[in-house]
Amino acid sequence: GAVVSQHPSRVICKSGTSVKIECRSLDFQATTMFWYRQFPKQSLMLMATSNEGSKATYEQGVEKDKFLINHASLTLSTLTVTSAHPEDSSFYICSARVRYSTGELFFGEGSRLTVL
């Protein structure tokens, strides 16, 4: 099946710094990628939809200036957590769908962010 890869898988940073997480579709083109956040023992929460070549669409309550999303190519989307604080510590997961497909979503391995 198609592969989505995230990097880094784990990151620890100091409060106030910015962290970038990459999401790559390794063997297919993805015009749309999705970013989710998951707190411990909770379900995934959709943060935003990343569209190649255009601005991301953010879910209600998600600060677009804090969570910067860039989808510069058909195989790469990045999420930058700016001025991170301890409450931003979470498991961030991206997903992508094969272009023109209405079938399955492929998820990355997730990136665990810990803000000290």
Place this chain on the structure above:
Amino acid sequence: DAKTTQPNSMESNEEEPVHLPCNHSTISGTDYIHWYRQLPSQGPEYVIHGLTSNVNNRMASLAIAEDRKSSTLILHRATLRDAAVYYCILSPRGGSQGNLIFGKGTKLSVKP
């Protein structure tokens, strides 16, 4: 978005079949039924999806009720590696965004 209802948790014995139920009484005619599972500290993994007819693949079977208001994911022989949270999700056919809204899912425990 149409919602789904799943039991919070289920237990199974290894090598026995497991039937994971999902209710979706407000499903629309064009909603696909998707199942994903998530192992601890990993991203979700696609299991199966269907629209009206029952579906089989190498991982599982999906049985869809005739009125489509419920479905059941069937793992034919549970293994310890099947212990995960299983999510039943409705997705509009070719939806404008194609995103999936996750509920709480069913946490499946498999006993040796």
